Amino acid sequence: MREFDLINQYFKLPDQAPRADVIVGIGDDAAITAPQPGNLLVTAIDTLVAGRHFPEDAPADSVGHKALAVNLSDLAAMGAEPCWATLAITLPEINEPWIAQFMHGFSQLAQQHRITLIGGDTTQGPLTITVQVTGQMAGDRITHTTINSPNTTPPKALTRHDAQPGDQLYVSGQIGNGALGLRQYMSPSSTPTTDRITHVAKQAFLYPQPRVALGQALNGIANACIDVSDGLLADIEHMLAASQVGACVDLSAVPYADPAGDQSLQLNGGDDYELCFTVPTCHIAKLTPLLTNDRFGTTFTHIGTITAAPTFIDQHNQPIQTAGYQHFT
Numbered sequence: 001m002r003e004f005d006l007i008n009q010y011f012k013l014p015d016q017a018p019r020a021d022v023i024v025g026i027g028d029d030a031a032i033t034a035p036q037p038g039n040l041l042v043t044a045i046d047t048l049v050a051g052r053h054f055p056e057d058a059p060a061d062s063v064g065h066k067a068l069a070v071n072l073s074d075l076a077a078m079g080a081e082p083c084w085a086t087l088a089i090t091l092p093e094i095n096e097p098w099i100a101q102f103m104h105g106f107s108q109l110a111q112q113h114r115i116t117l118i119g120g121d122t123t124q125g126p127l128t129i130t131v132q133v134t135g136q137m138a139g140d141r142i143t144h145t146t147i148n149s150p151n152t153t154p155p156k157a158l159t160r161h162d163a164q165p166g167d168q169l170y171v172s173g174q175i176g177n178g179a180l181g182l183r184q185y186m187s188p189s190s191t192p193t194t195d196r197i198t199h200v201a202k203q204a205f206l207y208p209q210p211r212v213a214l215g216q217a218l219n220g221i222a223n224a225c226i227d228v229s230d231g232l233l234a235d236i237e238h239m240l241a242a243s244q245v246g247a248c249v250d251l252s253a254v255p256y257a258d259p260a261g262d263q264s265l266q267l268n269g270g271d272d273y274e275l276c277f278t279v280p281t282c283h284i285a286k287l288t289p290l291l292t293n294d295r296f297g298t299t300f301t302h303i304g305t306i307t308a309a310p311t312f313i314d315q316h317n318q319p320i321q322t323a324g325y326q327h328f329t
C-alpha cells in the first residue's frame, strides 16, 4: 500500500458532524481553520514512543485513544474547548489491522469531543505518535495581557501559575489508576487488589477520559489548574513552583483508586489525567452545582490548602517528598 492510499483510507476520517470551521482539511499542503472571533487559540502537543509511553503490545485502539486523550487533558487543564487535531505517525511497517484499530480508538474519542483531524504526517521508523490539538477559549489580547492583574474579571485562562495563598486544593476522579493499571497490564498475576479495582485501573490506564467539560466549567472559578500526568505530588509541585506558593495536602483525603493499596505508588505513578485545581474561597459556593453534574463523568475531592509559605507539607506538617515521572534520568 502506498502512502497516499494509507492516508486516504485510514487517516481521512468521515466526519459524522463536520465542523463548519474547517475550511481545508486533509489532502492539501496545509489545513485552514476559522477560529471564532473573540477567541484565543490554545495549543498542546504530546509524543508517545512505543515501549516508553505505552507497552509495545498495548491494544492499538488504546494507543490511538491515549495519543489524543493526553492532549485533550492538557487543553482541559487550560479550560479550553478542543477543536482540531493533527497526527504525525511513524510506523515500522504498514500493518493495516493495527492502523485500522488505532484510528478506531482515535476517532471514537475525537467524535466524543467534536474534534476534527485536519492533517498530519506519515513516516517509516520506530513506532512513535505525535498528536497536536488546538482549542479555543473566550478572550482577547486585552484580557490576555491582564490575566495576572487582580482587577481581571472572568473569562480568564486557567493556568498553573495563578494559585493564591488561601485557595482550596481539589482533585478530580481517583488517583492511582494510571500506576495500578500499568502494573496490572505488565504483570496481571502480581496484584494484591480486588478484581474490580484492577479492572477499573486497567481501563483507565488504557483509555483515560480527559476531563474536558470539567476544565471548561472551572474556567472563571478556579485560580489555577494542572492535569495529573507525572504523578499527583509532582504535578502539585509544578503548580506550586509556577505560582510561587506552597501547600498543605491531607494525604489521607486523596481519593485513592485502591484505598488499601500502596499510597506512594498511587501518589507518584502518574498517567491519571485527572485535574488538580485551586479555588479561592469566594468561589467555593460555585463548586457545589458542579459536584452533582453528570456531564463531567466524574466528581472531585478537597485535598488541601495553598499557603504563602513556599513549603509542601502534609497534614502532620511533615515535608512531602515527590518522585514523579522524569524524562532523561
Ligand code: ADP
Binding pocket: 007, 011, 012, 025, 026, 027, 028, 029, 030, 087, 088, 089, 117, 118, 119, 120, 121, 122
Ligand atoms: P506534504 O508532502 O505536502 O507535506 P503529505 O504527503 O505529507 O503532504 O500529506 C498529504 C496530506 O495528508 C496532507 O494534507 C497531510 O496533512 C495529510 N496527512 C498525512 N499523514 C497524515 C496522518 N497521519 N494523519 C492525518 N493526515 C495526514
Ligand code: MG
Binding pocket: 028, 029
Ligand atoms: Mg506539500
